[in-house]
Amino acid sequence: MTAARPATYDVIVIGAGAAGMMCAAQAGRRDRRVLLIEHYPIIGEKIRISGGGRCNFTNLHCDATNFLSQNPDFCRSALARYSPRDFIALVERYGIAWHEKKLGQLFCDDSALQIIAMLRAECESAAVDWRVPCAVEKIDRKSGAFIVSTSGAAVRATSLVVATGGLTVPKIGATPLGYRIAEQFGVGVVAPRPALVPLALEPATLERYGDLSGVSIDAEVSCNEGRFRENLLFTHRGLSGPAILQASSYWNGGDLLHIDLLPGLDASAWLASEKSASASVAGLLAQRLPHRFAQQWSVEYGSGQQATGPVRSLSERRLCEIGAALNDWSVLPSGTLGFNKAEVTLGGVDTRHLSSKTMAVESVPGLYFIGEVVDVTGHLGGHNFQWAWSSGFAAGQVA
Ligand SMILES: Cc1cc2nc3c(=O)[nH]c(=O)nc-3n(C[C@H](O)[C@H](O)[C@H](O)COP(=O)(O)OP(=O)(O)OC[C@H]3O[C@@H](n4cnc5c(N)ncnc54)[C@H](O)[C@@H]3O)c2cc1C
Structure with a gap:
């Protein structure tokens, strides 16, 4: 008896957080068959707890000076192609009321859950498939495609987008899987450590x-x-x-x-x-x-x-x-006070291995890293979500 062939997609995105959902929706709009895999039972948990429950979803003054990275210029291109104005336009299209609290920091008037619902709707209208909860067990690369073995059936795609975030607040889903995938494919990782932390x-x-x-x-x-x-x-x-x-x-x-x-x-x-x-x-x-x-x-x-x-x-x-x-x-x-109390992770996938325009790993065709798993860390005040949206958008145009 031969094993069942893995279901085939064009793009598999691992991690249904801010960056992963943005990327999946963008790729789906290009008529790519997209699968989003999330191991935690609920999607977008970091969004839900962000900004005291109101999600500080961007910052009007966001630019490269608001980020730390071994390469401080890396984020420029993605931020320019998908700016705070673009995300505000999306939020307004969904009728989500927002306000500026201070220093350009934009929050939902009502609830962060509105941002999650918006991203879910964006994915659904782009026909993205979901596997939630679903654990990733192993990733192989064969004949130019990625085979992802999961707690469910294996899946296959020519593009694999890693959007697993950083290490903060492990009790709501953070894992080092993204760094392990980077290491597996010979991509360097800048040692992660807690940031925006008491x-x-x-x-x-x-x-x-x-x-x-x-x-x-x-x-x-x-x-x-x-x-x-x-x-x-x-x-x-x-x-x-x-x-x-x-x-x-x-x-x-x-x-x-x-x-x-x-x-x-x-x-x-x-x-x-x-x-x-x-x-x-x-x-x-x-x-x-x-x-x-x-x-x-x-x-x-x-x-x-x-x-x-x-x-x-x-x-x-x-x-x-x-x-x-x-x-x-x-x-x-x-x-x-460590990763349990930190808002973000400093360090991550070394940007020297990535294209700043597409987030693609230059040495491994079809592999992308986006969001907080990358060595790009924002200041407090909505910059980290803006990086998630901008890097997710960038990969979503090409993956
Ligand atoms: C308490 C708190 C408040 C915050 N408030 C703000 C704020 O107001 N404004 C702001 O800009 N930033 C804020 N941040 C930071 C912001 O939440 C993150 O920078 C942002 O969510 C990063 O997006 P991401 O998609 O890269 O990662 P995440 O949103 O963390 O998403 C990663 C996803 O990958 C999943 N995942 C992890 N490992 C695996 C695995 N092995 N298999 C499958 N899936 C996996 C996770 O469960 C998660 O759903 C806050 C962070 C915290 C902790």
């Missing part, structure tokens, strides 16, 4: 600041070449909030964070102008920073034992040092 503090630092959990400060946080002015949030394990999440993508273990607690203000000049004040340093700081933080920070950095003494008892030099520390509070995180 940072932990050492127990000694936590002892001082840990009970400020929930307190937030408008700060400018710098780390290596990343510099972000947004809120910094104290948590019971360390630091979070948009400014920290952004800076975390630039943090390599052991790097200091430089935190300007009074951005836009020359703190030394300000303290000098208050040098005859009878208030304590903590009292002065509490005019500009949350009271409890001002207290704790002043004990550590401000004036030691003199935190409660009047500013006028401090020398000009000491005030200048305190001012400098306010504009550059150096903090050494002890680590990140």
Whole structure:
């Protein structure tokens, strides 16, 4: 008895997330027979939990400067061919109401589920077939085609698009399959690590600041070449909030964070102008920073034992040092909170092996990588979804 021949498609897409659904719908519109395989029982889970349930689906100001990659120019072509305006037009065609929250970040007025329903409808109108849930067991390449063995029947196609995302939040479906496929076909992978992730503090630092959990400060946080002015949030394990999440993508273990607690203000000049004040340093700081933080920070950095003494008892030099520390509070995180708490994965499939126009692997005809599995990682604020749409669109035009 001969084994049943695998069902044949033109394109198999692995991963029914943002990039995979966009790509499948685009390829289907070109009358390609497309199969979308998803191992998790529900499609688009990351979309559902994104943006606090409202999906920050793009950013009006999205361009290559919003991405980290070993090749920072790689994303340019795809972003230019499918821009935030194109995705907004799609969202509007489906009557999904949206708003700009801040800094060009666009969210659904109602629910992220609308974006999932839209992508599903796009796939259905392009006659995409689904296998959900369906585990991929093995991939072989024979006579120019990919044979994908699954928990169901095997399937075959001349184009294989890998859209398995990064490693964040494994409990809703993340796996390293995409990296394994890359390795199988001789494609390099830049070591993945968590990004847009809260940072932990050492127990000694936590002892001082840990009970400020929930307190937030408008700060400018710098780390290596990343510099972000947004809120910094104290948590019971360390630091979070948009400014920290952004800076975390630039943090390599052991790097200091430089935190300007009074951005836009020359703190030394300000303290000098208050040098005859009878208030304590903590009292002065509490005019500009949350009271409890001002207290704790002043004990550590401000004036030691003199935190409660009047500013006028401090020398000009000491005030200048305190001012400098306010504009550059150096903090050494002890680590990140890992993939369970990260929004994205830094690193991934090395772009040197891919065409920036089509996402095709140059050495393996018919193989494509799109979305977060690729070494292209966006800043917070809708850029990661825009990369998923743009790279998915690019591959969908040719796969
Ligand atoms: C909590 C949270 C909030 C976020 N909020 C935002 C936001 O508001 N705006 C923004 O731009 N970005 C946001 N992101 C990031 C964004 O969700 C991702 O960058 C984006 O989903 C990447 O799209 P993707 O299609 O490449 O991967 P994913 O959307 O992760 O899709 C990958 C798919 O592949 C499937 N898969 C994985 N392994 C296998 C396998 N072995 N076999 C078959 N299928 C597999 C997964 O189950 C998943 O469905 C957020 C992320 C998190 C974790």
